[in-house]
Amino acid sequence: MMHWLPLLGVLVVVVGFALRFNPVPVVVAAGVVSGVAAGKSVGEILALLGNSFVSERALLLFALTLPAIGVLERAGLREHARNWISRLQGFTLARLLISYLAIRQILCMMGLTDIEGHAQTVRPLLAPMAEAAAEKRGAPLEQEERNDVRAFCAATDNVGRFFGEDVFIALGAVLLIQGFYAQHGIQLQPLQIALWALPTAIAAFVIHGIRSVLFARRIASTARSARPATVEHDAAH
Amino acid sequence: MLRIEHAYWLLALFLAGSAWLNLRERRWWHAAFWAVLAVLFAGGDGVLAASKAHNLVPAQLAGMGVLALAVLAPRMHRGELREREVAMREADALRLGHQLFLPAILIPLVTMAVALFGAYAVFAGVRLFAPKQMTLTGLALACVVALIAALWVTRAKPRAGLTEGRRLLDTLGWAALLPLTLAALGGVFAATGVGSAIADLVRLGVPVNNALACVMAYGIGMVLFTVIMGNAFAAFPVLTAGIGLPLLIQLHGANPAILGALGMVTGYCGTLFTPMAANFNIVPVALLELPNQNDVIRAQWKTGAALLIVNLALMYFLAFRA
Numbered sequence: 070m071m072h073w074l075p076l077l078g079v080l081v082v083v084v085g086f087a088l089r090f091n092p093v094p095v096v097v098a099a100g101v102v103s104g105v106a107a108g109k110s111v112g113e114i115l116a117l118l119g120n121s122f123v124s125e126r127a128l129l130l131f132a133l134t135l136p137a138i139g140v141l142e143r144a145g146l147r148e149h150a151r152n153w154i155s156r157l158q159g160f161t162l163a164r165l166l167i168s169y170l171a172i173r174q175i176l177c178m179m180g181l182t183d184i185e186g187h188a189q190t191v192r193p194l195l196a197p198m199a200e201a202a203a204e205k206r207g208a209p210l211e212q213e214e215r216n217d218v219r220a221f222c223a224a225t226d227n228v229g230r231f232f233g234e235d236v237f238i239a240l241g242a243v244l245l246i247q248g249f250y251a252q253h254g255i256q257l258q259p260l261q262i263a264l265w266a267l268p269t270a271i272a273a274f275v276i277h278g279i280r281s282v283l284f285a286r287r288i289a290s291t292a293r294s295a296r297p298a299t300v301e302h303d304a305a306h
Numbered sequence: 307m308l309r310i311e312h313a314y315w316l317l318a319l320f321l322a323g324s325a326w327l328n329l330r331e332r333r334w335w336h337a338a339f340w341a342v343l344a345v346l347f348a349g350g351d352g353v354l355a356a357s358k359a360h361n362l363v364p365a366q367l368a369g370m371g372v373l374a375l376a377v378l379a380p381r382m383h384r385g386e387l388r389e390r391e392v393a394m395r396e397a398d399a400l401r402l403g404h405q406l407f408l409p410a411i412l413i414p415l416v417t418m419a420v421a422l423f424g425a426y427a428v429f430a431g432v433r434l435f436a437p438k439q440m441t442l443t444g445l446a447l448a449c450v451v452a453l454i455a456a457l458w459v460t461r462a463k464p465r466a467g468l469t470e471g472r473r474l475l476d477t478l479g480w481a482a483l484l485p486l487t488l489a490a491l492g493g494v495f496a497a498t499g500v501g502s503a504i505a506d507l508v509r510l511g512v513p514v515n516n517a518l519a520c521v522m523a524y525g526i527g528m529v530l531f532t533v534i535m536g537n538a539f540a541a542f543p544v545l546t547a548g549i550g551l552p553l554l555i556q557l558h559g560a561n562p563a564i565l566g567a568l569g570m571v572t573g574y575c576g577t578l579f580t581p582m583a584a585n586f587n588i589v590p591v592a593l594l595e596l597p598n599q600n601d602v603i604r605a606q607w608k609t610g611a612a613l614l615i616v617n618l619a620l621m622y623f624l625a626f627r628a
Binding site: 083092127134250280 | 310313314316317320321346347349350351353354357362364365366367368369370371372373375376377379380389390392395396397398399400402403404406407409410413414415417418421439441442445446449450452453455456457459460462466467468469470471472473474475478480482483484485486487488489490491492493494495497498499500503504506507534538539542543546547551555562563564566567568570571574577578581582584585586587588589590591593594596597599601602604605606608609612613616617620624
């Protein structure tokens with residue numbers, strides 16, 4: 070029975086997220102709860118929390134990009150990215166998303182996972198470019214559509230990253246798998262493992278590529294159906 | 307020699323500067339939040355070193371700092387931070403044109419250069435980059451280079467680096483912290499035996515003699531565990547030790563290389579579903595100023611679900627052949 074008690078921490082997370090509390094205190098509370106349930110003392114829990122936290126500092130390093138990106142945004146980086154894409158003939162939303170997906174996957178396969186990302190490339194470059202490409206349909210984006218385009222850009226970055234980095238042999242996933250098996254007496258070469266992630270990487274590209282085309286088509290067609298309605302609406306005034 | 311610790315110190319400096327700006331504007335909660343975080347970043351190496359020497363007091367103080375952040379986080383609201391007027395930005399964009407891309411591209415380029423060639427950079431017999439987490443050290447260096455280039459291209463005052471960086475940092479708010487807090491929770495879960503409890507739970511409901519049922523249990527277990535932990539890396543050792551190794555490899559003769567690779571990417575599908583993977587799914591919501599916390603997950607879950615089916619099929623049809 071004691072064995073199951075630490076699962077209470079998981080319950081705290083699930084309930085906290087479902088009730089839409091602020092996630093930071095929910096997560097910290099979950100840590101404290103599973104610590105208490107596992108019979109640890111207050112001192113032990115605090116030390117565990119503190120040590121785990123400072124060991125993971127690398128996860129905030131992306132914030133170092135913010136000053137440079139901020140200065141560029143102040144001088145119109147997003148506006149320029151938008152203007153540039155709207156001038157380029159034939160650069161459609163679907164093509165932009167698929168090219169980004171391909172580049173992201175290939176770079177991650179070479180182990181270059183941190184050179185692109187939500188702070189580095191999605192907010193300052195990909196999102197404004199995608200908005201401009203979407204507006205080539207001839208009507209400006211509604212706020213809701215703008216949000217959808219931005220969210221799809223972030224999703225594309227995630228898919229490209231996950232299903233590229235799994236093929237890279239020198240760090241991360243592949244080494245973790247190799248290390249795990251080595252501990253259990255099974256010796257494997259990194260390349261043997263990485264190779265078998267390739268079919269999934271290709272499937273990810275195909276599936277998300279198709280979804281990008283469908284998404285771009287949806288954005289383009291809602292404008293066509295929405296435009297006559299707005300004209301009528303205007304005429305009524 | 308440049309080490310990852312230098313990057314943490316630089317970040318601590320940026321956080322402290324942001325706290326200072328918020329303090330001057332009487333945004334007390336923001337100021338306190340970034341100040342506590344700055345201290346945790348600057349003191350982190352001291353904490354880890356002391357713990358190694360069996361002195362747990364600094365780690366306990368850090369733990370209290372984490373509790374303080376949890377109390378402060380809900381009090382941070384997205385304030386009305388003034389951005390430069392659109393008209394002025396448009397004018398600058400027209401004037402500067404593609405020059406604006408240059409500093410932005412420098413971030414990936416310099417990072418890539420350090421990642422690929424950093425190991426060979428030796429000056430007077432001393433390596434310029436420590437091998438530990440060299441890519442991230444490179445990212446930090448790239449950010450400094452890009453900031454200098456950005457200031458030069460836009461002719462902005464150096465102060466703008468802090469004020470504009472602060473603007474974006476406050477836009478992120480507590481979401482910036484969530485990845486770290488969740489990773490820390492992963493550490494606590496691992497230390498309190500949550501992982502093995504979940505593996506046991508999954509095994510309770512599996513007919514072990516049916517290979518397909520075992521594949522499903524392993525794959526879905528990877529997804530569920532990844533959704534809960536926000537990280538497939540945490541799920542892999544637990545589920546593979548609990549189900550993959552004893553049932554699929556030893557009992558049904560699955561190929562370990564194929565099972566491992568496909569098990570991991572099946573977990574990655576779970577990463578696309580969960581707010582616990584905050585750096586991928588919640589941070590961009592804040593960065594892109596989206597209204598709903600789950601907007602990014604909503605945009606990507608269908609890709610994840612389709613891939614999950616593909617992965618389960620691949621596992622079943624490939625792993626038992628070789």
